[in-house]
Every structure is written in structure tokens, then in C-alpha cells.
Amino acid sequence: MSRNTIAQINLSAIRHNLGVVKGMAARSAVVCVVKADAYGHGLSRVCQALDQADVLAVATTGEGFNCREQGWAGRLLLLEGPSNQQEFEDAIAMGAEMVVHHDNQLRLLALHRETPPTALWLKIDSGMHRLGFPPDAAARVHAELLQYVNCNRIILMSHFACADDQRNPMTKRQLQVFDDSIAGLSGQVSLANSAAILNFPQSHRDYVRPGIMLYGVSPVGDRMACDIGLKPAMTLCCDLIAINHVKKGETIGYGAAYTCAQDMLVGVAAIGYGDGYPRHARNGTPVLVNGQRTSLVGRVSMDMVTVDLTGLHNPQVGDRVTLWGEGLPLEEVARWASVIPYELICGVTARVRAQMV
Numbered sequence: 001m002s003r004n005t006i007a008q009i010n011l012s013a014i015r016h017n018l019g020v021v022k023g024m025a026a027r028s029a030v031v032c033v034v035k036a037d038a039y040g041h042g043l044s045r046v047c048q049a050l051d052q053a054d055v056l057a058v059a060t061t062g063e064g065f066n067c068r069e070q071g072w073a074g075r076l077l078l079l080e081g082p083s084n085q086q087e088f089e090d091a092i093a094m095g096a097e098m099v100v101h102h103d104n105q106l107r108l109l110a111l112h113r114e115t116p117p118t119a120l121w122l123k124i125d126s127g128m129h130r131l132g133f134p135p136d137a138a139a140r141v142h143a144e145l146l147q148y149v150n151c152n153r154i155i156l157m158s159h160f161a162c163a164d165d166q167r168n169p170m171t172k173r174q175l176q177v178f179d180d181s182i183a184g185l186s187g188q189v190s191l192a193n194s195a196a197i198l199n200f201p202q203s204h205r206d207y208v209r210p211g212i213m214l215y216g217v218s219p220v221g222d223r224m225a226c227d228i229g230l231k232p233a234m235t236l237c238c239d240l241i242a243i244n245h246v247k248k249g250e251t252i253g254y255g256a257a258y259t260c261a262q263d264m265l266v267g268v269a270a271i272g273y274g275d276g277y278p279r280h281a282r283n284g285t286p287v288l289v290n291g292q293r294t295s296l297v298g299r300v301s302m303d304m305v306t307v308d309l310t311g312l313h314n315p316q317v318g319d320r321v322t323l324w325g326e327g328l329p330l331e332e333v334a335r336w337a338s339v340i341p342y343e344l345i346c347g348v349t350a351r352v353r354a355q356m357v
């Protein structure tokens with residue numbers, strides 16, 4: 001029998017979550033971000049569920065080709081643009097639109113004026129200082145792009161550093177810097193990631209770019225996904241493979257990091273950091289056993305975790321253990337493990353079987 005450690009992927013939840021985004025940003029087109037294997041949910045499956053997306057956005061040309069192989073014939077955006085000749089040729093071959101954020105990419109465009117026309121997304125660094133032209137270069141680059149025959153439309157874009165915190169003044173500052181830099185320039189505009197869709201409606205503009213929301217995870221610290229109407233797209237679960245009675249004063253697992261304060265019933269569940277479950281999840285991290293809430297005791301090992309079964313109703317070897325997802329918010333588990341929810345869903349490893357529900 002194969003190991004029953006499974007990531008249940010709910011494509012109808014992803015469709016539902018796209019509907020939530022469209023409801024929140026009704027006047028904007030939606031760029032669905034499916035990079036990093038659709039945030040760990042499986043790009044090939046997810047891109048088929050996103051037939052109502054206006055654009056799919058990926059980080060790498062490999063991801064772009066994958067979208068095309070799955071039959072996505074719609075608009076496709078390379079979020080970092082090409083960084084060398086090969087990537088440029090690949091982008092053209094797959095009919096992708098490209099972010100242009102650096103002079104190096106202008107040189108690539110200038111060298112290939114004969115390629116088929118595509119939309120170019122001119123990225124301006126409004127303050128995050130990761131990718132983008134300085135604001136005072138916007139007009140110069142815009143004028144240059146207009147001269148290329150292979151540029152059939154310019155979309156002006158930027159990215160926020162702190163949109164998950166509504167009270168942080170940084171986002172409004174970035175908006176101002178961006179708006180000042182594009183004054184008088186033609187082109188549609190795209191700014192908002194998931195957090196900005198929620199927290200800064202004034203940033204919605206022509207295209208919003210949700211990622212994490214599509215997968216049913218809250219992009220903001222002060223609200224859970226269910227409060228926003230999102231449904232979890234991934235439920236991570238496994239089986240209970242052993243149940244042990246452990247005496248008061250005994251310890252559990254590596255490092256003897258947990259000492260039983262009383263006689264305990266301890267379950268061993270078939271998942272560990274080798275599956276992408278966070279090694280630093282602390283004692284007390286919530287789990288569900290047959291739908292009953294309990295918690296981790298002892299350190300996470302490579303293939304197993306240990307959970308407190310004391311007081312649960314009739315636990316049995318073979319019972320279902322849920323690590324996050326339906327009934328157990330990912331955001332809560334992430335907090336216990338001192339990571340962001342993005343890391344957890346992107347980190348599920350290949351030995352976890354995906355199962356469509």
C-alpha cells in the first residue's frame with residue numbers, strides 16, 4: 001500500500017476564489033499569478049481551472065511553456081521578463097507578454113526588432129527596490145519602447161512592499177511615486193497583488209494581480225481567509241500510523257524536546273519535513289485527527305510527527321490527520337511555525353501525492 005500522505009487540491013475552490021477577486025475588483029481585468037507550480041498546487045491542473053482569468057502570470061519560461069502545453073491559449077505574462085537571449089526567444093516562441101524592468105532588457109528588445117509584436121509591461125520601482133526602473137526613468141523608457149515595432153502596447157506597472165498592512169504609510173507613498181512617474185504617459189496600469197486588492201481599492205486600476213488569494217489564503221495578517229469569503233484550495237493530510245501510551249515524565253521525539261506532564265496517548269502521523277511540513281512547527285501547533293482538534297507534541301522529524309491524542313474520542317491507527325486546509329486554516333499553522341503561509345504551500349514536496357477533490 002502506498003503512503004497515504006496527500007495534498008487534496010480543490011479546483012472549484014480556486015474558481016470560487018477567482019470569483020471573489022472579480023467581485024472585489026469588478027472594473028479590473030485579472031492577472032492570475034501561477035508561478036512556483038501555482039503556489040504548490042500543480043500548475044498543469046490549476047491553469048485548466050483558471051479559464052476565466054484574463055492573463056496568467058509566471059516567473060519562468062519553463063512555467064510559461066507548461067501553461068501552453070496545458071492548452072492555455074490566452075494572454076501569458078513573464079513577471080520578470082527575459083534576462084538573456086534564450087529567454088527572450090522562448091518568450092516570443094510562446095507568445096508571452098514581458099515585464100521590462102531593466103536596461104539589459106531594452107538591449108535585448110533593441111537587438112530583436114523584427115520579432116512578432118507583444119505587450120510590454122513597463123515596471124517602475126516605486127519604492128520596493130527590487131525590480132523596476134527608477135521613477136525618473138519612466139518617461140525615457142516609455143518613449144524608447146514606443147519606438148520598437150515589437151511593442152504593440154505598454155502596460156505600466158509596479159509592486160507594493162507592505163500592502164498587507166493597511167496602516168503602513170508605505171503603500172500610499174508608493175502609489176504617489178508611481179502616479180507622479182507616469183503622469184502624461186499612455187498605457188493601462190497594474191499595481192495590486194492580493195493584499196492590495198483587499199486593503200487598497202484605489203490601487204485596482206486596469207489589472208489586478210492576485211496570487212495567494214486564489215489559493216484560498218488570506219493575504220493580510222488581521223483577517224482569516226474565511227472572513228474574506230475564500231475557500232482553501234489545498235488540504236494536507238496523512239494517516240495515523242501508530243498510537244502509544246507514554247507515561248508522565250517521559251519525553252517524546254528527537255532532542256527529548258517534549259516532556260509529558262501526565263500519562264498521555266500519543267499518535268504518530270505519517271508526515272514530516274521531508275514532505276514539506278515545517279520542521280520548526282512548535283509544540284501546540286494545531287492538527288485535526290478525524291476532524292477533532294488537537295496539537296503537535298515533540299519535534300517534527302523527516303517522515304513523522306507526533307500528536308496528542310489524550311482525551312480524543314476513540315482514536316485509531318489509520319485515522320485521518322489534517323495538517324492544514326479544510327477545517328484548519330493554513331494561516332494559523334503558519335503562525336505556529338513562524339513562517340508565512342506562502343512558504344508552506346510552496347514547500348510541499350514531490351513525494352506528497354496530489355489528489356483532486
Ligand SMILES: Cc1ncc(COP(=O)(O)O)c(C=O)c1O
Pocket residue numbers: 033079159192193194195209210211212213219
Ligand atoms: C509582480 C507580482 N505581482 C503579483 C504577485 C502576487 O502576489 P500575492 O501572491 O501576494 O497576491 C506577485 C507575487 O509575488 C508578484 O511578484
